[in-house]
Amino acid sequence: MTITYNLDISSSSPFAFLKIIFRWRGSIWKSVMTEFVVWTICFFAVSLVYRNLLTPEQQSQFEAFAAHCDKKLDYIPLTFMLGFFVTIVVDRWKNMFSNMGFIENIAHFVSTYVRGEDADTRMKRRNIVRYLCLTQVLVFRDISMKVRKRFPNLESVVEAGFLHPNEKILFDKINIQYTKYWVPMNWIFALVYQLRTDKKIENDTLMNCLLQEVRNFRQNLGQLCNYDWVPVPLAYPQVVFLAVRVYFLICLVSRQFIISPNAPNRSAVDVYVPFMTMLQLIFYMGWMKVAEALLNPLGEDDDDFEGNYLIDKNITTAMCMVDEAYGQVPEQIRDSFKEGQTPLYSAMSASMPIHALRGSVADVVLDDPVEHVKMIPHQADNTDKLSTASFPNLTSTGRMRRIKDRFTFNKNKREPVYLQNDAANTVENGDKYKPSRPKHTYSEDDDGSVGTPHQASYASTPVKERPVHLETVAETEEGSLDRSESEKSKEEKDKTYRKKSI
Secondary structure (H helix, E strand, O other): OOOOOOHHHOOOOOOOOHHHHOOOOOOHHHHHHHHHHHHHHHHHHHHHHHHHHOOHHHHHHHHHHHHHHHHHHHHOOHHHHHHHHHHHHHHHHHHHHHOOOOOHHHHHHHHHHOOOOOHHHHHHHHHHHHHHHHHHHHHHHHHOHHHHHHOOOHHHHHHOOOOOHHHHHHHHHOOOOOOOOHHHHHHHHHHHHHHHHOOOOOOHHHHHHHHHHHHHHHHHHHHHHHHHHOOOOOHHHHHHHHHHHHHHHHHHHHOOOOOOOOOOOOOOOOOOOOHHHHHHHHHHHHHHHHHHHHHOOOOOOOOOOOHHHHHHHHHHHHHHHHHHOOOOOOOOOOOOOOOOOOOOOOOOOOOOOOOOOOOOOOOOOOOOOOOOOOOOOOOOOOHHHHHHHHOOOOOHHHHHHHHHHHHOOOHHHOOOEOOOOOHHHOOOOOOOOOOOOOOEEOOEOOOOOEOOOEEOOOOOOOEOOOOHHHOOEEEOOOOOEEEOHHHHHHHHHHHHHHHHHO
8 A cells, every 4th residue: 555644744844754754654664674673683693702702813803804894895885876776766666657547538538529328328438438447457467466366367357347248258269379458449449430430429530539548548558567577677676785785794794893902993982782883774774675665666565556446446437427427517607706806715724824926026126117118229249259159260350251241142143154164164263162173074885884084065054053152252371261353343343333323
């Protein structure tokens, strides 16, 4: 069963932990009691042998060995190993609970989309949710020991009403070596299609929504099976469980109180009882026991999931929703809330403080709300940041020129470019971005072999124009960009033309 304690810690107080610290069922005390008692008995047994049965020479050897063990005990990274392991196990436990399968959503869809109050439609609505619960029973009895004890065979499932005798005959006829969890789901899909054919479901969209919810329910149960089929790799829990137990096994020797006066590791105080090591045992062993219990939350521990309760809840709730509560709507009358009315509280809670949820700067007044606020364009200079992000190796002038050429559209340059035999094969005006074309092309002969080079013949049809920012821009060794002479001459002509026009 799941141990609940939320009511005990519903309010924070200095003594709230006392309400849960001394509980027994599902507690750390119950988890570590056996290991704690056995370790304590073994510790006192070793202490008795060391103090009373060993000779002085043997005691010296024992003390040297104890000092060595205590010094090297940090070689076992216990906190690191337990922290990662418990994190993985808790995340797995949380995901398993999320996929247990709650039927209320599907029952709402079935009750809303499958319309009809005749006996046949009511029976089919009930059978849809019963098949869903049957699938859950078949899955749970294979992964949960509690559910397996409740339904040891299919006859018990028939006796409980989840499966009818005629359905069991049909179920047994499917002779495959794998699990047959899919069979009730297959019946549901066929039944929903039949309801759509009989116009009990108004349109295909509603049918698809209903089948999607059924699919999600099946997917959750499939994910639950996956967690049971593929557990955490065995070596991981082995190394963690072994490390914790070996650690405290070494502590039986390393944490002994040394009594020899000449021992370099002689204990300052001889109190016989290792209080600090006992506390360490409780904390680390309890931490490990949490991981052990959460590795398989479908077992029979105190905090394992209640599969039987969920099965009972699903079948009872779903049957009521799709049959007894089908189409029930209360008489519609006007609500009693009036405009401007304050919501009411009980006399006990009326004086409780309420802390409004507001934005952190919602109450900040920056200017007089009555005064007119003049809005102007943004004036901060962000050009350096923009250009630096695009062209980190260029000066500010070069960056602005490159940005201008990239985003400026010049209509005068929208002219077709023709490729000529020799003129197109040279790089003119120092433009390092213009690719040169080979003077000769190679063609394959009729037999598929590479033929001899011959003069390329270029068509006179126009080709796609190159980007504007690559046509007349050359980069110098200093990293800045200089425009070609042709571009400068064009600009001079433009300036002269503007002056004349003015």
